Amino acid sequence: MGIADTYSDGRRYVVDRPFALVVGLLVILLAVDFVDGLATGRIAVSDVATLVWDGLMQGLVVGLAGIGLSMTYSILNFANFAHGDYITGGAFSGWAVTYLLAGLGRADVGSLLLIGAGGSVFGGALGIGVTATPVAVLGGLVIAGLFAVVLALVIDRLVYRSMRDQEGISLLIASVGVAFALRYLIAFVFTTENRGVTDAGGVPEVRGYLLDGFVTVSAHDATLLVVAVGLMLSVHFLLQRTKLGTAMRAMADNEDLARVTGIPTERVVRATWVIGGALTGVAGYMFVLWKGTIGFNDGWLLLLLVFAAVILGGIGSVYGAIIGGLVIGLTSSLSVLWIPSDFARAAAFLVMILVLIFRPEGLFQGRSTA
Amino acid sequence: MGETEAEADVETSAEAETKTGTETETGSASRADSEANAERIEGTTAATESETISETASLTETPLRVDDLHKSFGGITAVDGASFDVESGSLTGLIGPNGAGKSTTFDLITGTIALDSGSVYFNGEDVTGLPPHATARKGLVRTFQIARQLADMTVLENVMLAPQHQSGESLWRSVLPFARRGIRREEGELLTQVWDTLDFFDISHLAHEDAGNLSGGQRKLLEFARALSTDPDMLLLDEPFAGVNPTLEKRLLSHIHELREEGYTFLIVEHDMDLIMDNCERVIVMHQGRVLADDAPEAILEDEQVIDAYLGGTV
Amino acid sequence: MSTSPDGDADTIAAGGETDQETPSVERGDSASAGPDNEGTGTGDTVGSFFDRDITLILAVIGGIYLAYLLAGLALGFEARGLINVVARLTFLIGVFSMLALALNLHWGYTGLFNIGVVGFMAVGIYTMAMVSKPVGTGGSAQVPGLGLPIWVGIIAGVVVATLLGLLVALPALRLRADYLAIVTIAMSEIVRFIYMSGQFQEFTLFGAQLGTGGGSGLILNYADPLAALLAFLGLSEVYDGLVGAVSTVIPNNPAPVVNQFVYAALLMGFVAGFYWLLKRTGESPFGRVLKAIREDEDATSSLGKNTNRFKIKSFMLGCALMGLGGILWYMGQGAVTPLSFRPQITFFVWIALIIGGAGSNTGSVIGGAVFAAVLFEGPLYFRNLVVRAFPVGNAPTTFGEALSPLLSALDVIPLIAFTLDNMSTLRLVIMGVVLVLIMKNRPEGLMGHRTETASTIDLSRPERRETRSDSTPATAADGGRSDG
Numbered sequence A: 001m002g003i004a005d006t007y008s009d010g011r012r013y014v015v016d017r018p019f020a021l022v023v024g025l026l027v028i029l030l031a032v033d034f035v036d037g038l039a040t041g042r043i044a045v046s047d048v049a050t051l052v053w054d055g056l057m058q059g060l061v062v063g064l065a066g067i068g069l070s071m072t073y074s075i076l077n078f079a080n081f082a083h084g085d086y087i088t089g090g091a092f093s094g095w096a097v098t099y100l101l102a103g104l105g106r107a108d109v110g111s112l113l114l115i116g117a118g119g120s121v122f123g124g125a126l127g128i129g130v131t132a133t134p135v136a137v138l139g140g141l142v143i144a145g146l147f148a149v150v151l152a153l154v155i156d157r158l159v160y161r162s163m164r165d166q167e168g169i170s171l172l173i174a175s176v177g178v179a180f181a182l183r184y185l186i187a188f189v190f191t192t193e194n195r196g197v198t199d200a201g202g203v204p205e206v207r208g209y210l211l212d213g214f215v216t217v218s219a220h221d222a223t224l225l226v227v228a229v230g231l232m233l234s235v236h237f238l239l240q241r242t243k244l245g246t247a248m249r250a251m252a253d254n255e256d257l258a259r260v261t262g263i264p265t266e267r268v269v270r271a272t273w274v275i276g277g278a279l280t281g282v283a284g285y286m287f288v289l290w291k292g293t294i295g296f297n298d299g300w301l302l303l304l305l306v307f308a309a310v311i312l313g314g315i316g317s318v319y320g321a322i323i324g325g326l327v328i329g330l331t332s333s334l335s336v337l338w339i340p341s342d343f344a345r346a347a348a349f350l351v352m353i354l355v356l357i358f359r360p361e362g363l364f365q366g367r368s369t370a
Numbered sequence B: 001m002g003e004t005e006a007e008a009d010v011e012t013s014a015e016a017e018t019k020t021g022t023e024t025e026t027g028s029a030s031r032a033d034s035e036a037n038a039e040r041i042e043g044t045t046a047a048t049e050s051e052t053i054s055e056t057a058s059l060t061e062t063p064l065r066v067d068d069l070h071k072s073f074g075g076i077t078a079v080d081g082a083s084f085d086v087e088s089g090s091l092t093g094l095i096g097p098n099g100a101g102k103s104t105t106f107d108l109i110t111g112t113i114a115l116d117s118g119s120v121y122f123n124g125e126d127v128t129g130l131p132p133h134a135t136a137r138k139g140l141v142r143t144f145q146i147a148r149q150l151a152d153m154t155v156l157e158n159v160m161l162a163p164q165h166q167s168g169e170s171l172w173r174s175v176l177p178f179a180r181r182g183i184r185r186e187e188g189e190l191l192t193q194v195w196d197t198l199d200f201f202d203i204s205h206l207a208h209e210d211a212g213n214l215s216g217g218q219r220k221l222l223e224f225a226r227a228l229s230t231d232p233d234m235l236l237l238d239e240p241f242a243g244v245n246p247t248l249e250k251r252l253l254s255h256i257h258e259l260r261e262e263g264y265t266f267l268i269v270e271h272d273m274d275l276i277m278d279n280c281e282r283v284i285v286m287h288q289g290r291v292l293a294d295d296a297p298e299a300i301l302e303d304e305q306v307i308d309a310y311l312g313g314t315v
Numbered sequence C: 001m002s003t004s005p006d007g008d009a010d011t012i013a014a015g016g017e018t019d020q021e022t023p024s025v026e027r028g029d030s031a032s033a034g035p036d037n038e039g040t041g042t043g044d045t046v047g048s049f050f051d052r053d054i055t056l057i058l059a060v061i062g063g064i065y066l067a068y069l070l071a072g073l074a075l076g077f078e079a080r081g082l083i084n085v086v087a088r089l090t091f092l093i094g095v096f097s098m099l100a101l102a103l104n105l106h107w108g109y110t111g112l113f114n115i116g117v118v119g120f121m122a123v124g125i126y127t128m129a130m131v132s133k134p135v136g137t138g139g140s141a142q143v144p145g146l147g148l149p150i151w152v153g154i155i156a157g158v159v160v161a162t163l164l165g166l167l168v169a170l171p172a173l174r175l176r177a178d179y180l181a182i183v184t185i186a187m188s189e190i191v192r193f194i195y196m197s198g199q200f201q202e203f204t205l206f207g208a209q210l211g212t213g214g215g216s217g218l219i220l221n222y223a224d225p226l227a228a229l230l231a232f233l234g235l236s237e238v239y240d241g242l243v244g245a246v247s248t249v250i251p252n253n254p255a256p257v258v259n260q261f262v263y264a265a266l267l268m269g270f271v272a273g274f275y276w277l278l279k280r281t282g283e284s285p286f287g288r289v290l291k292a293i294r295e296d297e298d299a300t301s302s303l304g305k306n307t308n309r310f311k312i313k314s315f316m317l318g319c320a321l322m323g324l325g326g327i328l329w330y331m332g333q334g335a336v337t338p339l340s341f342r343p344q345i346t347f348f349v350w351i352a353l354i355i356g357g358a359g360s361n362t363g364s365v366i367g368g369a370v371f372a373a374v375l376f377e378g379p380l381y382f383r384n385l386v387v388r389a390f391p392v393g394n395a396p397t398t399f400g401e402a403l404s405p406l407l408s409a410l411d412v413i414p415l416i417a418f419t420l421d422n423m424s425t426l427r428l429v430i431m432g433v434v435l436v437l438i439m440k441n442r443p444e445g446l447m448g449h450r451t452e453t454a455s456t457i458d459l460s461r462p463e464r465r466e467t468r469s470d471s472t473p474a475t476a477a478d479g480g481r482s483d484g
Helices: A003-016 A018-040 A045-076 A083-103 A109-113 A134-163 A168-190 A219-241 A243-253 A255-260 A265-291 A298-313 A318-337 A341-358 B003-023 B031-041 B045-057 B102-110 B132-137 B155-161 B171-175 B177-200 B216-229 B246-261 B273-279 B297-302 B304-312 C005-013 C021-027 C043-074 C079-109 C117-132 C150-172 C177-196 C225-233 C236-246 C255-282 C285-295 C297-302 C307-330 C343-356 C361-376 C378-389 C399-409 C413-421 C423-441 C472-483
Strands: A205-210 A213-218 B064-073 B076-086 B091-095 B117-122 B140-142 B234-238 B265-269 B282-287 B290-295 C203-205 C208-210
Touching: A045 A083, A045 A205, A045 A213, A045 A219, A045 A243, A045 A265, A045 A298, A045 A318, A083 A109, A083 A134, A083 A168, A083 A265, A083 A298, A109 C399, A134 A168, A134 A265, A134 C423, A168 A298, A168 C177, A168 C343, A168 C399, A168 C423, A213 A219, A219 A243, A219 A265, A219 A318, A243 A255, A243 A265, A255 A265, A265 A298, A298 A318, A298 A341, A298 C177, A318 A341, A341 C150, A341 C177, B064 B102, B076 B102, B076 B117, B091 B102, B091 B246, B091 B273, B102 B117, B102 B132, B102 B140, B102 B234, B102 B265, B132 B140, B132 C297, B155 B177, B155 B216, B155 C285, B171 B177, B171 C255, B171 C285, B177 B216, B216 B234, B216 B246, B246 B265, B246 B273, B273 B297, B282 B297, B282 B304, B290 B297, B290 B304, B297 B304, C043 C079, C043 C361, C043 C378, C079 C117, C079 C255, C079 C285, C079 C307, C079 C343, C079 C361, C117 C150, C117 C177, C117 C307, C117 C343, C150 C177, C150 C307, C177 C343, C225 C236, C225 C255, C236 C255, C255 C285, C255 C307, C255 C361, C285 C297, C285 C307, C297 C307, C343 C361, C343 C423, C361 C378, C361 C423, C378 C413, C378 C423, C399 C413, C413 C423
Parallel strands: B076 B290, B091 B265, B091 B282, B140 B234, B234 B265
Antiparallel strands: A205 A213, B064 B076, B064 B117, B282 B290, C203 C208
16 A cells, blocks of 8 residues: 555545544543643642543443443434433332331331431431441332332323434423423422432441552442443343344334334333433432432433433433443543533533534444434 | 507506606516516416526426435435436436335435435436525426425415526515515515415415415425425426326316427326326336336336336235 | 495595595405505404403413402402512512413424523523622622623623524524424533533632622622613603602502512513513414424425524524513622522423413413423412411421321321421422323313414405406515515
8 A cells, every 4th residue: 555545545535524623633632631631740649540540330230221221222213302301200109118117116107208308307317328238228229210110101101102202302302391290299299408318427338548548339339330230131132132122223213114024113212212211210219329319310411321321322222221321420420630520510511512413323333213 | 358458558667667666676677578477377387487488498308317216224225326317497207016116215305305316307407416405496396195284374475486586585685675665576476476376276265274274285295386386397296196086187287288389398107097097108117126117108008127126026 | 145246436536645545444354455454454263262362361361460469368368468569469470471382483483492591591691690780899798790781681691691592593594393302401401500500609800800700609789770771761750650649559669579579560561561671472384484493494405495594593582582581581680699590490381381272372372371380489379378378387307297197196287287397399399290191181281272474464365356456466576585
């Protein structure tokens, strides 16, 4: 290959892939700055490790919640803006049960079920944690998943089912209505205050020394890692090894064709809500366990990051959503190395906007259904 | 109303026009123009007739030349080296079995989808890869196989949209009080033409109907009317008679012949063989993305390859 | 051929001096109405249609006022309270109508799914505030501005909102509707993060000190906009007279009440301006192309329309109006904080638009009014009325305390009291439910399918008037072509 060929190849690359080029340059620039920071001691290795770990945790939550959104986005063909509030709904239902199991006999049932609304009970006082009250946490986790499934199915029955033949945009607008109703119903019942739910001091931690400082991993971090990875693997096997997975992929590709070939589309839709809902509810519960506080806005604040992950990974791709979640989590977490932490979320959104504009099919060539 | 009376009317109103309309540039219509226009009352298309003739005089003999077009969609080749040209003022048929790449060829010519390779010349100018609005502005206008009516707009709005160079398409002129007067007058003039067009296509009883409520054949007519209202030099019609009743079909065909004599060029995709053979002086046959034959109708009918493609082809 | 040759003979006899009037009066149709009677000459059909829409809007708003006032009177509100109620209601109707109108241009006309409305509002008012706030430090917590007059600030705010619109439009308008939605809402959140960040709390731009105030926002310590406007118009004394007159009804400090009322009334003037502008935009060849893009962009571009340019223009105009809407909303509020610009404001505007029916300017105004009166302010007003009429005592602090008496003793009062106490939360639930119900049952809005013809003139068949209709194609061809 001559120089001219290389040149023309390079030029075609620049013309065809301006996005890749810009991203490449940016990454190189940031990497140089990063190495420089490490070399001069401006950036501590242990800090970086902490940020990576933090980003990984965030990414797992976002990815787990993203699987459900990605599945409904591709199979039902609409962006569900109520998805964030499914996360919140799962979290609140699960934590109500955790409170009940952990605090039964120590406080009245009403206060426990309302997760200590109005300062009536405190999670710290109940000593809630995965090691201290494992049964309560496990019970809450299961209920969170189950409740989110029921919620998703009920809302589908009440709202979306009769709108199947409408355009995605009508469903999107309706989902905004669902989001409002859910979020503020939760606020109405559980109040709008943000409150701590775990016994932050009582969670076991492992502190490891890494070159220039300590890196801490808590039991809740580990729980999140185990639960998220476990569920992701289960979904992988479910979609690869069962007829359901094949049917879902067929429907995501072409719904009309799927219907003609005899795939029971309504049953596939229901299965989608069940799987997606369960993962979403669990993600909500784990998110709260990991950060230690609960608020009625949690899911909504997470929603745009989840969208970012799903789009990044390619709508309809389960693995894309997981990887997208990790990328988004790490982006927002690591961005503080270069920009003020005020803009961590902004950085994640910016990545999403750039992907939408330059690679709307996602970074990993996921299937888009539109 | 007799001829002479009509002419008298023209004169008086032309005078009025020049007197009252001096404040806007559109008011400077000359008497000569308005007299020439007196002839345009007859039909819609007549309104553009004199211009078309003068324009086509400077055109090349082959307004459309298509050279080695290629297009594939993920592994499936839709158009595979199609080349042909269309003579000025001709009515050329483009036929072929389903999946031969006829509609895709239209898409590539007008820039509706991007081509992989090849080139398209219109009136001697390279229009390869131009966006659809640019090719349309050059006078090369197409219709779609599945009519693309603008569903939530009335039939009138659909046709009113089409004429080129409407000064009211400028936002500020539409809004500012002074400029809007000129727009209103222009629209009034347009409206008369549009009603005539609707009359011609026999859809004026549907004028205020939303285009989404029309039947398949009516949609085809609307789309034809709309394309013609852009005042093109050449029309690419994709199955224009699908669902149109036979009487109207006959009328449209005779009108196409009239327009052709005035200098318009037509390229028509059609499945009705009899229609193509009876009306076109030249027929291009496409098969599997390539041009299989390009000849006079009689010759086409005897072409072995064509017969094979239609009878023996599995597609 | 309804007009006799005599009519034409008259015209000739008149020697072209008054010939425009004579035929147009006789014919009374739009095509022949001529250029000389712009305001009234739209023809009878268009005229009455126009009037009908205005009447409809006034009737709806009038009905809302009547309901509020009657309810207020029945419960014995004083004059001050009543005027306050009307002023607040007018203000809300004004802002939501304006924003719904602007959004209607994006979504209703052009099919651009913008859910970043609040970002453009924020940019408008923040720019205006930063330009118009006084120079230098006015106190410990005060962020300096550029100290320019308020009208300069307003123009700057609108211009910057428009430019942000362009910035978003250039890459994003070719995206699918749902992707555009996500891009715009992310954009509006990025805007909010920027204003919230401490990074730009105070900075120096070309030697001038200014800033966003960070999380605590900006105190709008410029001259009172209303007073400035009145002074500019030379109406300050008239206004003082008005305040004096009102003091006979409200003896105690009437000025704030009157201020609020007059400001709200001014807003309604802006609503009329928006309506006028957007009605003209929609009812024109420009608006026709926008509608066509909404229906089928490919088909539109196959007719020779450069759809991208139309979309960008439409988007920028809408963003400018959203910026202005944001300015007018917050200009007189004393302070702005980033908290005011959360995405829910965008969805309020969307609900208003959907209620009225996307695609209709009249519907947008009515939707804005209904949203403001029934969904936004209604539940709170209702709460006040109920609490005044039936004092329910102290509300329980938690849902549990409210619910347990009902379960144990069938005592429903605590739950009602709790519900009333939390009405501001509950109204958002109601909004969500209403939005879902409309999308499911009446996706075309409360008033059903409305047709607002995209043309400057009435499109019914012109009478056969060869006199005018055939002299005109010449002007169309010549005038159009030379400058097209």
